[in-house]
Amino acid sequence: MHASKRQLHLNLFIMGNGHHEAAWRMEGCRPRDVTKADYYAGLLRTAEQGKLDSLFLADSYALPPTIRYKVLQSLEPFTLLSALAMGTSRIGLIGTASTTYSHPYHVARQFASLDFISEGRAAWNIVTSTNDATAYNFAGERLPDHSERYLRAEEFVDVVRRLWDSWEDEAILADQDQGIYADPERIHAILHSGEHFSVRGPLNLPRPPQGQPVRVQAGASETGKEFAAKLAEVVFTAQNSMADGQLFYADVKARLAKYGRSPEELKILPGFCAIIGDTEAEAKEREVELHRHIQLDYGLHRLSNLFQTDMSAFPLDEPVPVEFLSRQAEVNGHRGRYALYVELARREKLTVRELIRQTASSRGHYSMAGTPVQIADEMEKWWREGAADGFNVMPPYLPAGLEQFVGKVVPELQNRGVFRGEYEGTTLREHYGLLRPANRYGKAGLTVSG
Amino acid sequence: MHASKRQLHLNLFIMGNGHHEAAWRMEGCRPRDVTKADYYAGLLRTAEQGKLDSLFLADSYALPPTIRYKVLQSLEPFTLLSALAMGTSRIGLIGTASTTYSHPYHVARQFASLDFISEGRAAWNIVTSTNDATAYNFAGERLPDHSERYLRAEEFVDVVRRLWDSWEDEAILADQDQGIYADPERIHAILHSGEHFSVRGPLNLPRPPQGQPVRVQAGASETGKEFAAKLAEVVFTAQNSMADGQLFYADVKARLAKYGRSPEELKILPGFCAIIGDTEAEAKEREVELHRHIQLDYGLHRLSNLFQTDMSAFPLDEPVPVEFLSRQAEVNGHRGRYALYVELARREKLTVRELIRQTASSRGHYSMAGTPVQIADEMEKWWREGAADGFNVMPPYLPAGLEQFVGKVVPELQNRGVFRGEYEGTTLREHYGLLRPANRYGKAGLTVSG
Numbered sequence: 001m002h003a004s005k006r007q008l009h010l011n012l013f014i015m016g017n018g019h020h021e022a023a024w025r026m027e028g029c030r031p032r033d034v035t036k037a038d039y040y041a042g043l044l045r046t047a048e049q050g051k052l053d054s055l056f057l058a059d060s061y062a063l064p065p066t067i068r069y070k071v072l073q074s075l076e077p078f079t080l081l082s083a084l085a086m087g088t089s090r091i092g093l094i095g096t097a098s099t100t101y102s103h104p105y106h107v108a109r110q111f112a113s114l115d116f117i118s119e120g121r122a123a124w125n126i127v128t129s130t131n132d133a134t135a136y137n138f139a140g141e142r143l144p145d146h147s148e149r150y151l152r153a154e155e156f157v158d159v160v161r162r163l164w165d166s167w168e169d170e171a172i173l174a175d176q177d178q179g180i181y182a183d184p185e186r187i188h189a190i191l192h193s194g195e196h197f198s199v200r201g202p203l204n205l206p207r208p209p210q211g212q213p214v215r216v217q218a219g220a221s222e223t224g225k226e227f228a229a230k231l232a233e234v235v236f237t238a239q240n241s242m243a244d245g246q247l248f249y250a251d252v253k254a255r256l257a258k259y260g261r262s263p264e265e266l267k268i269l270p271g272f273c274a275i276i277g278d279t280e281a282e283a284k285e286r287e288v289e290l291h292r293h294i295q296l297d298y299g300l301h302r303l304s305n306l307f308q309t310d311m312s313a314f315p316l317d318e319p320v321p322v323e324f325l326s327r328q329a330e331v332n333g334h335r336g337r338y339a340l341y342v343e344l345a346r347r348e349k350l351t352v353r354e355l356i357r358q359t360a361s362s363r364g365h366y367s368m369a370g371t372p373v374q375i376a377d378e379m380e381k382w383w384r385e386g387a388a389d390g391f392n393v394m395p396p397y398l399p400a401g402l403e404q405f406v407g408k409v410v411p412e413l414q415n416r417g418v419f420r421g422e423y424e425g426t427t428l429r430e431h432y433g434l435l436r437p438a439n440r441y442g443k444a445g446l447t448v449s450g
Numbered sequence: 451m452h453a454s455k456r457q458l459h460l461n462l463f464i465m466g467n468g469h470h471e472a473a474w475r476m477e478g479c480r481p482r483d484v485t486k487a488d489y490y491a492g493l494l495r496t497a498e499q500g501k502l503d504s505l506f507l508a509d510s511y512a513l514p515p516t517i518r519y520k521v522l523q524s525l526e527p528f529t530l531l532s533a534l535a536m537g538t539s540r541i542g543l544i545g546t547a548s549t550t551y552s553h554p555y556h557v558a559r560q561f562a563s564l565d566f567i568s569e570g571r572a573a574w575n576i577v578t579s580t581n582d583a584t585a586y587n588f589a590g591e592r593l594p595d596h597s598e599r600y601l602r603a604e605e606f607v608d609v610v611r612r613l614w615d616s617w618e619d620e621a622i623l624a625d626q627d628q629g630i631y632a633d634p635e636r637i638h639a640i641l642h643s644g645e646h647f648s649v650r651g652p653l654n655l656p657r658p659p660q661g662q663p664v665r666v667q668a669g670a671s672e673t674g675k676e677f678a679a680k681l682a683e684v685v686f687t688a689q690n691s692m693a694d695g696q697l698f699y700a701d702v703k704a705r706l707a708k709y710g711r712s713p714e715e716l717k718i719l720p721g722f723c724a725i726i727g728d729t730e731a732e733a734k735e736r737e738v739e740l741h742r743h744i745q746l747d748y749g750l751h752r753l754s755n756l757f758q759t760d761m762s763a764f765p766l767d768e769p770v771p772v773e774f775l776s777r778q779a780e781v782n783g784h785r786g787r788y789a790l791y792v793e794l795a796r797r798e799k800l801t802v803r804e805l806i807r808q809t810a811s812s813r814g815h816y817s818m819a820g821t822p823v824q825i826a827d828e829m830e831k832w833w834r835e836g837a838a839d840g841f842n843v844m845p846p847y848l849p850a851g852l853e854q855f856v857g858k859v860v861p862e863l864q865n866r867g868v869f870r871g872e873y874e875g876t877t878l879r880e881h882y883g884l885l886r887p888a889n890r891y892g893k894a895g896l897t898v899s900g
């Protein structure tokens with residue numbers, strides 16, 4: 001597995017009726033579907049036909065203030081992913097849980113359970129929460145600051161991983177004759193007592209099929225990238241251009257060595273929003289059609305939120321006030337995207353209106369409109385030239401945008417031999433070419449399976 | 451619905467390979483199945499063929515100290531019930547969540563999400579946690595005391611219900627032309643700031659299909675019964691005999707009036723463990739076969755745990771030390787079952803060995819071995835004579851015990867006209883004949899649907 005030839009990885013990232021903020025207003029998109037499990041099940045069947053590695057559900061624990069203008073993101077990830085596990089057999093299932101407003105025992109257990117239900121397809125997108133609205137649903141006060149959140153996250157992840165290891169792989173004997181279900185000597189209390197948590201363990205579930213569900217992260221700050229290098233196995237990132245992607249890729253991969261890790265142990269997947277047409281003209285028309293549905297006041301809301309500044313105070317058709325925003329840069333929250341937008345506006349000399357439009361399809365992720373060949377070309381280039389190990393595929397509108405991607409771009413990538421034509425393994429670790437981790441409590445060698 | 455003729459309700463309560471603690475050692479029971487979703491899916495298909503009202507999964511957040519002797523109870527409830535929602539269309543799904551070691555925003559959201567996924571079949575078994583092992587996985591110290599736990603539970607339930615109401619039923623407009631997804635004036639912050647929680651709201655999901663998922667509880671103490679009368683819609687209970695059941699039933703129903711509630715607004719479901727044979731002799735043989743697999747040291751563990759006393763210090767074949775145990779009665783924990791066991795031992799003058807045997811099938815719940823007609827007779831009697839509105843059906847071994855119940859006892863109850871031959875509604879509220887609650891924020895009348 002580990003030694004086989006390098007392949008591109010494709011993760012499907014879905015939100016509401018698609019990533020373009022106005023997608024839900026398009027013909028063929030059904031805003032009332034976003035609370036229905038069958039809607040997601042249909043998308044996932046398509047993704048599995050396309051042999052995609054995984055599905056990702058982002059999450060936060062607060063209602064966005066822009067709910068007037070934009071459909072809900074999705075249902076709750078643990079419940080929805082578990083439901084989706086049942087109609088599928090291969091595709092990985094990546095859920096989000098925040099280390100700031102959850103407890104490690106619940107998180108360890110729900111991911112372990114999802115890993116059992118899906119027979120080895122669970123992954124955890126580790127986030128620290130970025131908005132005060134979430135904080136007010138849990139704590140009655142604002143978010144802890146950025147570095148404090150990351151300290152807590154490290155302890156949290158450590159506890160969760162030890163809980164996943166708390167049963168050795170061979171702990172269950174299920175010996176009906178002798179009446180021994182499990183060997184208590186192979187089940188370990190973790191006896192954690194730290195700055196933020198006190199957790200005795202063991203987990204009340206056996207070690208999950210993957211040993212440990214896969215760890216995903218999307219840190220963009222210095223602290224975030226260091227965290228990824230130390231603890232993540234997959235990194236999501238938003239990059240405006242291949243050049244930016246190359247810088248990020250080199251940066252994060254270079255950090256691995258100091259943790260004794262090799263570059264293949266961490267996969268970097270930038271977001272990629274493709275507006276697909278059989279001809280370039282058709283693709284551009286679709287883009288115009290999407291942009292036509294944008295609501296300016298929503299765009300202003302969104303930017304104001306991100307920048308923590310009332311953006312309606314600035315003229316729509318004059319340049320984004322990048323100097324003012326840069327001075328404010330020490331905002332406690334979504335650092336990554338904040339800097340990305342300011343940089344984009346500076347480089348392309350965008351007006352406020354243009355920034356709204358340019359970020360409407362993909363919130364700062366790379367976005368292009370083109371033919372399947374053009375899109376496959378761009379993906380292959382990023383992948384060959386050190387900007388990506390694969391992509392977070394972000395259909396701008398659903399379900400059609402996904403059907404076009406799976407029906408037209410995937411075969412193009414398969415024909416080029418850079419993407420699998422069939423699943424080779426059954427677990428998400430196998431799709432990504434990640435080793436099943438040894439159990440820290442187990443006898444060395446016994447629990448590693450390639 | 452509300453006015454139609456009174457019917458018996460049947461909830462399926464499953465644990466591991468069945469409720470008898472030695473079930474997993476029987477031929478036909480597969481201990482390795484308890485971590486597989488397909489195993490539960492198969493059981494649920496059988497239950498739905500039997501038109502049962504619901505499935506119940508009990509839960510705690512700690513590994514039982516007796517894992518050597520007995521299979522795991524199940525996977526994690528939110529993930530497992532969501533998976534099970536997908537292969538079924540009618541049966542209700544009751545999950546357990548503790549108000550002592552969870553947060554109301556997560557609980558409100560996961561049940562709301564399950565209610566969407568199942569299209570109106572979710573219910574919450576509200577528990578306060580009863581063992582210190584759970585406490586040590588969350589808090590590094592022992593359980594808060596009983597009354598403190600119930601105070602926290604009241605506040606918790608109140609917050610959860612307000613979150614479920616935080617979107618009015620008509621809040622989603624999904625107006626693609628105007629670009630209005632939801633009407634912010636119909637979505638309400640709950641602004642809760644209480645003794646235990648500070649939660650601003652609103653929930654980040656619309657009001658669930660049932661308005662509010664059904665509330666289930668199993669209080670046995672004075673405080674617990676008062677809580678049930680005030681807040682529960684379904685009550686589980688363990689009763690040794692019909693006479694005890696009648697006392698409990700009358701007691702709890704009589705408490706409703708002071709909260710302005712009528713007796714039909716709360717359904718009482720005692721546990722019922724049936725060992726079924728085509729002849730009485732066959733049923734008794736099955737019981738002997740089950741008991742043959744009991745492990746004495748497991749039984750001692752179990753009793754020691756419940757009584758928080760080392761029971762191996764007492765001779766196996768001498769009477770249970772009921773006086774000693776009664777003096778200890780102020781144990782901070784499982785009060786209900788503690789008292790039940792002491793009472794059973796006192797009344798039936800049981801030795802320690804006999805108490806182990808008598809409680810092995812159903813942990814204090816009513817248990818009988820008999821023919822389908824005898825079992826239906828007993829159930830009908832409890833139901834007609836004021837001991838029950840229905841039952842928590844507890845198959846002693848799985849899957850065969852459930853197949854026998856659905857194949858033989860259910861048709862007997864249907865023939866007598868006391869149990870439905872077909873589902874009449876689609877939601878769990880409809881199965882139980884419980885009204886869909888009006889939204890406290892909505893316009894009166896609009897949100898009530900029979």
Ligand SMILES: Cc1cc2nc3c(=O)[nH]c(=O)nc-3n(C[C@H](O)[C@H](O)[C@H](O)COP(=O)(O)O)c2cc1C
Binds near residue numbers: 060126220337
């Ligand atoms: C593709 C992608 C998905 C993300 N998903 C979430 C999410 O679901 N929930 C969340 O709170 N943050 C999410 N984030 C934010 C990141 O977790 C992270 O906080 C952000 O990139 C800023 O980096 P920093 O934490 O190092 O400052 C996501 C970021 C990216 C690029």
Ligand SMILES: Cc1cc2nc3c(=O)[nH]c(=O)nc-3n(C[C@H](O)[C@H](O)[C@H](O)COP(=O)(O)O)c2cc1C
Binds near residue numbers: 507578687
């Ligand atoms: C059928 C039944 C199921 C129960 N399920 C759970 C459970 O899943 N988790 C839990 O912590 N307690 C459970 N309990 C315990 C009750 O919630 C309650 O704590 C117990 O009956 C003692 O009552 P009290 O809390 O009023 O003292 C259950 C009790 C019964 C009778």
